[in-house]
Amino acid sequence: MISQPRSGGFARIENHLARFPIPLVMSLTAEILSTIPGNPLAGLDHADRLWQQLREGVAPPPQVLYKSSQTAAIPADSAVGMAVDVVVLGGTLGIVLATALAQGGARVALVERGRLQGRDQDWNISRSELAVLVDRGLLTADELASAIGSEFNPVRIAFAGGPDRWVRDVLNLGVSPARLIAILRAKFLAAGGLLLENTQFETLTIHPDRAIVQARAIKIATPGAGGAGGGAAFGDWIAQDEPIVLTARLVLDAMGHQSPIVRQTRGTTRPDGVCLVVGTCASGYPHNDTADLIATTTGIDNQRQYFWEAFPAGTSRTTYLFCYGDAHPSRPSLREVFDDYFQLLPAYQGLESLAGLTFQRALFGVFPAFRNSPLQPPVDRLLFIGDSSGLQSPLSFGGFGALLRHLDRLLTGIETALKTDQLNLSALAALLPYQPNLSVTWLFQQAMRVGVNQQLPPDRINRLLDAVFGEMAAAGDQVLRPFLQDVVQFPALSLTLARVAIAHPLLVAQLIPQLGLPSLVGWMRHYLALGLYHMGDRWAWQTDEPQRSAWRYGSGNDWHG
Ligand SMILES: Cc1cc2nc3c(=O)[nH]c(=O)nc-3n(C[C@H](O)[C@H](O)[C@H](O)COP(=O)(O)OP(=O)(O)OC[C@H]3O[C@@H](n4cnc5c(N)ncnc54)[C@H](O)[C@@H]3O)c2cc1C
Structure with a gap:
């Protein structure tokens, strides 16, 4: 039997609720996240929409990468038509490479969709891994010290039902991405680097003699806001929606997991593994002098094994809850994991309730990982850097640590490739070999x-x-x-x-x-x-x-x- 549509006010409300379900009771996640500055709830919902698309396999791969057999010519209608040696796409880890290459004498342009400013949340790392930044002349010892926001010891490893194990001096530093990137930004500009902020990469065309990057200024920013260290940040004085064209000998894609070039290259291949991470940085914890590298307090439940990580960040404390899985449609949303996080946090941290905590930041991420990693470039004149490359471990997803580990050899390889003009696919693929x-x-x-x-x-x-x-x-x-x-x-x-x-x-x-x-x-x-x-x-x-x-x-x- 086909039921007849009901008429009147109740039916209209029911229809509306069926199309746009509104939780009648605000979840704890929504309640807490709505008190944190910067509207992380909207960011969480955005990340969840992308994660849902990934699980359902509904988003077609973008078309941004082209190959041409003709020599390169700059379109006449572009606002900026500049020739450089290297274009770096994406500024988080991209600025590390961009600065080193610019200091080595290459003409480098960096294209960043937002502001080149890093983020508040620290990257955990061991001291020995940071040495390369000083050895390579990117930072002085004092500058490195100023980028280290916190140091803690010892660090615990503990699994429910087993003993606590403690290690010292491993992943016990918190580096502030914001401070590190501010220093590198100033150095990049001082070395003559061309910084295009608020500029979105759109297409990359590989010609036999050059690569052409098309980008677009996406926001009108205050003129003269060039940032620390003088120099000019180009995105500040290009009008909104203006097309920008750069020609380069080499392009480094550092646009992260969501890089459109990576998504096109990987096509419809689904990730082999996914790590879901949620967490907060909050003050008010009674104990905040040790850290957990990995810990569990619960067993397998609902097809999930949760893991915790925790560490001091100044007077506050960062705690993460994460679990591994695949991209099956039945896997939980980030919001669901966040609900579990707030429910489990008091027992994990020995609190009676969450009432004494003041939440300053919410952190979350979906880390996809592919067995086919590191990702080899599909064309000449292109190399993946940072998370886009898949060089980081599918266990820790520590992309900053992975970049530092490979930084010296990557820089040497890129500098040699530029010097000897070996920018073809096979020469560049050798820089991201099977590991x-x-x-x-x-x-x-x-x-x-x-x-x-x-x-x-x-x-x-x-x-x-x-x-x-x-x-x-x-x-x-x-x-x-x-x-x-x-x-x-x-x-x-x-x-x-x-x-x-x-x-x-x-x-x-x-x-x-x-x-x-x-x-x-x-x-x-x-x-x-x-x-x-x-x-x-x-x-x-x-x-x-x-x-x-x-x-x-x-x-x-x-x-x-
Ligand atoms: C909660 C959390 C905790 C973490 N903790 C650690 C840790 O302790 N240690 C560690 O080593 N790592 C950690 N990581 C991982 C680390 O943050 C990443 O590995 C790192 O940010 C990767 O940098 P990336 O530059 O490769 O990519 P991303 O950080 O994704 O940056 C990509 C950049 O490209 C820009 N971009 C994207 N698309 C475009 C476009 N179309 N045009 C122009 N620009 C574009 C973006 O704006 C962004 O600036 C953590 C991550 C999260 C989410």
Whole structure:
């Protein structure tokens, strides 16, 4: 029977509610986030819409990358038609490369959709990883010290039901992206860099002799707001909607996970893994002197295993809740994870309620990860940098740390490519080679998540992680520390596997059906490749660059504490 439409006021309200459901009781997430300056609730809903599109696979890949067999010509109607050596697209991590290249004498333009200003939330990192910024002359020791917003020790690793384990001097610094980027911005301008803020990248066309970038000024900004350090930021004095054309020898795509060039290159391929992260920075915690690198307080529930991270940020405290999964439509929205976060936070931090906390910032993100990483450039004259490259670990998603780890070799490679004019696809692809030490981490991510139809005992992941971290800690610093810094090395991994297999044979046997034979067989290839790369690095089978650094970085032997 087809029901008849009801008439009158009630029917109209029902129809309206069916189309635009409004929660009658405001959720705790909405209540708290609406008190935080900057309207993070709107940002959360925007991120959730993108995440929903990703889960449903409904957004077609954009068309922004073109190839032409003709030599390059600048269209006559452009506001700026400038020739440079390198265009960097995206300024968060892009400014690091842009500044170093400009200081080395290259003509560099940086195109940033918003303001080049970083964000409030600190990046966690270990001190040894920051040294490259000073060694490469990007920062003085004093400037580096001024960018470090917080330092904390010790750092805890703890899984529900197991003991607490503590490490010192690992990921125990908080670098302020805002301060770091302000310093680099001034240096970039001082080195003659061309900064186009409020300028959105639109298309990239690769010609045999040049790359042409088309962009558009998207906001009229105050003239003269060039920023610290003098120099000129171009986006300030270009009229809104003005087309901008830049020709370059090389383009670095540093537009992050959502880069339109990456989305076109990856096409309709769905991410193999996703990490959902939510959190806040708040004051009012009674205890704020230690940090958690990774901790759990609950087991598997609703096909999710939640993990916590926490650290002091000045007098405030940052806490994150995250879980791994895939892009299946049934996976939770960020809002749902946030609801769980606020519900679980008091027990995690030993609070009676949330009443004593003052929330200053809300943080959230969806990190997609692809097995096909790092992403090789699909055309000449293009290289992916930062999150767009997929060079970061699918476990930590620490893109800042990953860039610093590879910064020296990337800069050397890019400078050599520019100097020798080797800007074709194969020369540039050699700068983002296969990395077995990245590929092996896929299985770890898989072991830390629950499939949508998988039935696992609630304590399975906690017990596994407690056993693995226990064995790594017992094996010593040389095994545990590189792993915590996202570096997997063949001897350390082999020793850990052997120790876990001997001490916990039942857990290992249970893992085989959990992960599935095809995944394990695929993983064996990467594990064996890791061994091969380790030997290649140790015995220097081939001594020419970039093969030498492929051995070194692919085996994790670049790690130096
Ligand atoms: C909550 C949270 C905590 C984190 N903690 C850490 C941590 O502790 N340690 C760590 O190493 N990493 C951490 N990360 C990850 C780190 O923030 C990223 O790896 C890093 O920001 C990646 O920088 P990116 O420049 O590659 O990409 P993004 O940060 O995504 O920046 C891309 C830039 O490109 C610009 N852009 C995008 N599209 C266009 C366009 N069409 N035209 C022009 N410009 C464009 C954007 O405006 C943006 O400035 C964290 C991330 C989150 C969300």
